[in-house]
Amino acid sequence: MAAFAALSRSSADASLLASLRELLGGRLSTAAAIREQHGKDESYHAPHSPDAVAFAQTTAEVSAIIKLCAKHKTPVIAFGAGTSLEGHVAALAGGICIDMSQMNGILRVNAEDLDATVQAGVTRKQLNEHLRDTGLFFPIDPGADASLGGMAATRASGTNAVRYGTMRENVLAMTVVLADGRVIRTARRARKSAAGYDLTRLFIGSEGTLGIITELTVRLYGIPEAISAAVCPFPNIEDAVDTVILTIQSGVPVARIELLDEIQMAAINKYSKLDHKEAPTLFFEFHGTPAGVAEQAEMVKAIASEHGGDDFRWATTPEERSKLWQARHDAYYAALALRPGSKGLATDVCVPISRLAECISKTKRDLAQSPIPYALVGHVGDGNFHLVFMLDPNRPEELAEAGRLNERMINRALAMDGTCTGEHGVGYGKMDFLIAEHGEAISVMRTIKRALDPNGILNPGKIVRI
Helix, strand or coil: CCCCCCCCCCCCCHHHHHHHHHHHHHHEECCHHHHHHCCCCCCCCCCCCCCEEEECCCHHHHHHHHHHHHHCCCCEEEECCCCCCCCCCCCCCCCEEEECCCCCCEEEEEHHHCEEEEECCCEHHHHHHHCCCCCEECCCCCCCCCEHHHHHHCCCCCCCHHHHCCHHHHEEEEEEECCCCCEEECCCCCCCCCCCCCHHHHHCCCCCCCCEEEEEEEECEECCCEEEEEEEECCCHHHHHHHHHHHHHCCCCCCEEEEECHHHHHHHHHHHCCCCCCCCEEEEEEEECHHHHHHHHHHHHHHHHHCCCCCCEEECCHHHHHHHHHHHHCHHHHHHHCCCCCEEEEEEEECCHHHHHHHHHHHHHHHHCCCCCEEEEEEHHHCEEEEEEEECCCCHHHHHHHHHHHHHHHHHHHHCCCECCCCCCCCCCCHHHHHHHHCCHHHHHHHHHHHHCCCCCECCCCCCCC
């Protein structure tokens, strides 16, 4: 487990707080409960509260807040929905948290161009509810109802990524406030451009360390004419993963392929009141025309049958599909419910799909020799899988053991030319692993950080150490 080196705390002084209160009025809070809420995410990482929380409503207000903080050399941390998993929102050096939840306006939907422009606090469910009558939808689904600004900042993906890609592929342009308060637009709405540096991709995944995203233009897609889903258990993990690999290599345009191991299946059966077989299981979803969906499903069913998966269970109505995927999204909480009172340590890696079966099998062998309870799930269509360790918060030796297993899994993924995180991001939890992954390229990241944030006020202590 990467060690956290404490940063020197830079508390917001009285004159800064007075200036912010003059700017925001009652939308600046120093209440302990509000500060505590904004210093933690969904992860096991220790919370670190900011000195105050500013509830911004416009890009101009974010700019004004950052200008004041820059003048006082006070840290600034953006906060979306608090669903991140690597300590991204922890105020490690104190400072001001900018809560983006009131920046939740859907500014424009361009149905003809298949895009929408929104403020950063808009959540994915809010956008799709707004789009409900247009025949369009936004497909990136990390499970949590995260804010789109936070999803862009962490380069989120999720269950639909195998077909629709990640946030990297689905953000056309952004409005970003820089460390000195300048406001820039990273691109226009054109679907492609060769004009200058690709600033949009620079800020996607930067976790609020290079600038604060206040608006985004995102791609939309037509709601498929037909959707069907299926669940299929397998004799073992290897057969399930081999089915995934052959499906992808055969060019089947499957929308989602999710893997849940036997422990996770037992958990969701109990938590979501289902009756699936407690074995390594794949969840599939197919999008397209009725004929296309039927063809895809038959191809995958045949591939699965070759690998011992001969018990397809179909979910064709919207209600059945919703229940199925809600169970998948509840997997984290279902796993924790297996050990009441436990705290979850969630981690992920991603490897080339040809190495996926080997990586998972070796990881499972490691886990079998440890007393720490765990569950495994994965967006295996793109080589990404996750572990959740269910830890007793009163037993530090369990955290140490989970850290050891996590480090072995990450080093294994890196040795297979994979990455230390497919979608959770770096925060401060995986900073040391980032060095192992990128080597000398880390110096380039530090150069970019220093150039855009010379005083180091934007979410300090995350991604790269300065």
